[in-house]
Amino acid sequence: MKALEHHLRQLRLPHLAAALPRALEQAGAEGWSHEQLLSTLLEQEAFGREQSGIQIRLKQARFPAVKTLEDFNFTLQASVKKTLLLHLASNRYIEAKENVIFLGPPGTGKTHLGIALGVKACQAGYHVRFCSAVDLVQELLEAQRTRTLNAALARLDKPALLICDELGYIPLEQDAASLFFQVVSRRYERGSLILTSNRPFGSWGMIFGDTTAAAAIIDRLIHHAEIIALKGSSYRTRGKEQAIPSTVPPAPETH
Numbered sequence: 001m002k003a004l005e006h007h008l009r010q011l012r013l014p015h016l017a018a019a020l021p022r023a024l025e026q027a028g029a030e031g032w033s034h035e036q037l038l039s040t041l042l043e044q045e046a047f048g049r050e051q052s053g054i055q056i057r058l059k060q061a062r063f064p065a066v067k068t069l070e071d072f073n074f075t076l077q078a079s080v081k082k083t084l085l086l087h088l089a090s091n092r093y094i095e096a097k098e099n100v101i102f103l104g105p106p107g108t109g110k111t112h113l114g115i116a117l118g119v120k121a122c123q124a125g126y127h128v129r130f131c132s133a134v135d136l137v138q139e140l141l142e143a144q145r146t147r148t149l150n151a152a153l154a155r156l157d158k159p160a161l162l163i164c165d166e167l168g169y170i171p172l173e174q175d176a177a178s179l180f181f182q183v184v185s186r187r188y189e190r191g192s193l194i195l196t197s198n199r200p201f202g203s204w205g206m207i208f209g210d211t212t213a214a215a216a217i218i219d220r221l222i223h224h225a226e227i228i229a230l231k232g233s234s235y236r237t238r239g240k241e242q243a244i245p246s247t248v249p250p251a252p253e254t255h
Contacts, residue, residue, distance in 0.1 A: 016041045016045040054123050057126075057128065058122050060127065061122055061128040085113065085117075097189055097192055100194045100225065103228070103229050103230065131163070132164075133166055133172075136180070137172060141179065149179075164193065165196050167207065171207055171208075181217050184217050201218050
């Protein structure tokens with residue numbers, strides 16, 4: 001048995017090797033045919049490889065945390081149609097190289113939903129990359145400084161799905177806005193992008209410091225896109241409104 005398990009591992013069939021003792025025991029007890037035993041072992045190897053692949057893709061995606069649609073409270077966030085998210089979870093938008101854009105105030109579930117769709121994509125075999133908008137432009141600015149920008153942009157082209165989170169929390173300088181435009185432009189009709197932002201499109205001129213640049217980016221993003229507007233107050237502060245002062249208290253007097 002040990003020699004057989006060793007050979008299976010040499011042949012890079014670790015899941016089959018791990019399942020072998022239990023499968024042989026069950027085969028003897030239930031009188032399995034050789035064909036049934038082989039089929040069961042191959043199923044175990046295929047399933048193990050699939051699960052390992054999912055874990056590798058989840059790690060490569062660099063999610064800050066794993067969020068799922070099953071964990072999302074659609075009752076509290078009634079502005080989002082569950083049927084629409086389940087449709088997106090089929091990953092057809094990735095096949096069609098379309099985008100998904102979540103807009104809404106902070107704490108309404110945009111990041112959760114973006115990650116959840118990314119997790120579904122990983123589970124379906126797609127390669128995904130998650131990053132905040134700030135981290136994305138900082139990565140590109142550093143690449144520009146070290147003259148490796150083309151390589152950095154090429155890396156961002158590769159994932160079937162690129163998730164860019166929290167666009168709009170910090171305004172972008174002109175160079176950063178130009179680099180962000182390049183990412184959007186290169187992926188236009190070539191790869192899917194999920195984007196979350198706390199600002200409506202009408203305010204994007206403030207994000208990019210230029211209404212013309214903002215219009216060019218929006219034009220490419222929404223041409224083939226599902227736009228989902230989330231409403232309501234932050235779920236992080238629900239039930240705690242009384243503890244949050246409506247105004248900043250005056251500073252204490254000094255003597």
